[in-house]
Amino acid sequence: MLGQMMETPLLVTSVLERARRFFPRSEIVTRSAAGELSRLSYADFYKRTARLAGALARLGVVRGDRVATLCWNHHRHLEAYFGIPSMGAVLHTLNLRLHPSELSFIARSAEDKVVIVDRSLLPLYQKFAADVPSIRHVIVVPDDGATPPDLLDYETLLAAERDDFAWPPLDERSAAGICFTSGTTGNPKGVVYSHRSTVLHTMVSCMTDTLALSEGDVVMPVVPMFHANAWGLPYSAVAVGARVVMPGPRLDAESLTTLMATEKVTLAAGVPTIWLGILALLDAAPKRFDLSSIRSMVIGGSAAPPSMIEGFQSRHKLHVTHAWGMTETSPLGSLARIKRSLDAADPAAQLGLRSTQGYAVTLIDQRHVADDGRVLPWDGSTMGELEVRGPFVASGYLGGAGADRFTQDGWFKTGDVVTIDAEGYIRITDRSKDVIKSGGEWISSVALENALMSHPAVLEAAVFAGRHPKWDERPLAAIVLKPGHSATKAELTAHLESRVAKFWLPDDYLFMAQIPRTSTGKFLKSKLRDDHGDMLMGR
Numbered sequence: 001m002l003g004q005m006m007e008t009p010l011l012v013t014s015v016l017e018r019a020r021r022f023f024p025r026s027e028i029v030t031r032s033a034a035g036e037l038s039r040l041s042y043a044d045f046y047k048r049t050a051r052l053a054g055a056l057a058r059l060g061v062v063r064g065d066r067v068a069t070l071c072w073n074h075h076r077h078l079e080a081y082f083g084i085p086s087m088g089a090v091l092h093t094l095n096l097r098l099h100p101s102e103l104s105f106i107a108r109s110a111e112d113k114v115v116i117v118d119r120s121l122l123p124l125y126q127k128f129a130a131d132v133p134s135i136r137h138v139i140v141v142p143d144d145g146a147t148p149p150d151l152l153d154y155e156t157l158l159a160a161e162r163d164d165f166a167w168p169p170l171d172e173r174s175a176a177g178i179c180f181t182s183g184t185t186g187n188p189k190g191v192v193y194s195h196r197s198t199v200l201h202t203m204v205s206c207m208t209d210t211l212a213l214s215e216g217d218v219v220m221p222v223v224p225m226f227h228a229n230a231w232g233l234p235y236s237a238v239a240v241g242a243r244v245v246m247p248g249p250r251l252d253a254e255s256l257t258t259l260m261a262t263e264k265v266t267l268a269a270g271v272p273t274i275w276l277g278i279l280a281l282l283d284a285a286p287k288r289f290d291l292s293s294i295r296s297m298v299i300g301g302s303a304a305p306p307s308m309i310e311g312f313q314s315r316h317k318l319h320v321t322h323a324w325g326m327t328e329t330s331p332l333g334s335l336a337r338i339k340r341s342l343d344a345a346d347p348a349a350q351l352g353l354r355s356t357q358g359y360a361v362t363l364i365d366q367r368h369v370a371d372d373g374r375v376l377p378w379d380g381s382t383m384g385e386l387e388v389r390g391p392f393v394a395s396g397y398l399g400g401a402g403a404d405r406f407t408q409d410g411w412f413k414t415g416d417v418v419t420i421d422a423e424g425y426i427r428i429t430d431r432s433k434d435v436i437k438s439g440g441e442w443i444s445s446v447a448l449e450n451a452l453m454s455h456p457a458v459l460e461a462a463v464f465a466g467r468h469p470k471w472d473e474r475p476l477a478a479i480v481l482k483p484g485h486s487a488t489k490a491e492l493t494a495h496l497e498s499r500v501a502k503f504w505l506p507d508d509y510l511f512m513a514q515i516p517r518t519s520t521g522k523f524l525k526s527k528l529r530d531d532h533g534d535m536l537m538g539r
């Protein structure tokens, strides 16, 4: 017997229409490169989104065409987020931190037809545009000054259109967006989101036990809109009618903290580096900013060190929500929420749980497996590769790349090495390509980094494998000290001795001004290995 319920398709268009209907007075606040704030009501946002769709249709964009964006976080980018999928085209967010050669590879692979680019990023665009034969039009967003006269101007195009674009009916399985992985090895791979996956991810991320988004929230995605859809926040914030605060290109701690305080942000999200800077700023002047409106700071993309989670909580009464995800998982996969049955645990145990990557969000399944594919026990100590599945997890990559990441029985291999405890809490010990194997034993670089970052003088620590003549690999630690602080190698070793097994102690430390990073702010350990991986060989 079949159910007898309407099979209304799950479309981004419905999220947009609901926002128009119920929340016309909600606002999108954008801060420009010059630091000025502009405010746009949802009513006007809707009209502009319709006009953008009209302009794209006039330029010849049809269903399934890829329209790329090369933009910072601002309201026009949000218009593209909704207008492009709702007209049946596919939003392809380009990562402005990539090298032009990578961007040309990505734009060629996606066969982008139109590119919407911030004027401030035109020099970058011009470095790769000629290598992408599919591009027919470039539309310039005048973010930091007027559009050059020989190029299409975003505002001029919108001014010529009507407010009432007729959104087409769409199959919920049709592509809504493409985002390329920020892979540190091999070519980036395209993940193709559908309308259905986007809407389901939006609903799950709004749930009370996920991010608990509501109309009363003020949401600031610090995470760039080119990084895994800004973790879905542009869709989920608009879905509930929240006020959205777009920080533009100024991502330094001072600018962000000021914006959070003045706009009374309730939920902000970004990678640990951003929050480390903010924590240091608050520590230096604890009374300077009033951040009492904030109820959750969502941290993900890399492991949030326990010392940071604890520092925000105990010194500034700010609550960190630690989340795990990937471009391939839309991206929210799991979240470190403490279950009621565990609430009574002591503060140290609570911090321990909040520093894990949490357990899978609704609709996502998780397991971890051994090298031979054997499913492993949830005992909190057996390490294996995390696999996930669910309706907003990729089932393949654009063009059939990376087929080995998908198992015969329908799971996605994340490449993250984890333990899972009896309650389902995942703890990432490493990326599989970053694991350190010393004399046949695994050493967790993430655990070592967390221990090092709990030292008062250490701002950041990245632990990586150095080749070793006897042990095969030994840990090396790259360290960035806090300004005005000092620590010797012996002091760091003494700090670690009480926290980790003796054979985990790094063989050496490298003090640096900055740890090399990927385009999405993760430690680039392959570069550390390339530059310093042989330093133990001659010893």
Ligand code: AMP
Residues within 6 Å of the ligand: 181, 182, 228, 299, 300, 301, 302, 303, 304, 322, 323, 324, 325, 326, 327, 328, 331, 357, 414, 415, 416, 428, 431, 520
């Ligand atoms: P991306 O697709 O660029 O978002 O990268 C996904 C990868 O980032 C994951 O496979 C993890 O290795 C890492 N990652 C994301 N969130 C976390 C987290 N909370 N803790 C540790 N690693 C994370």
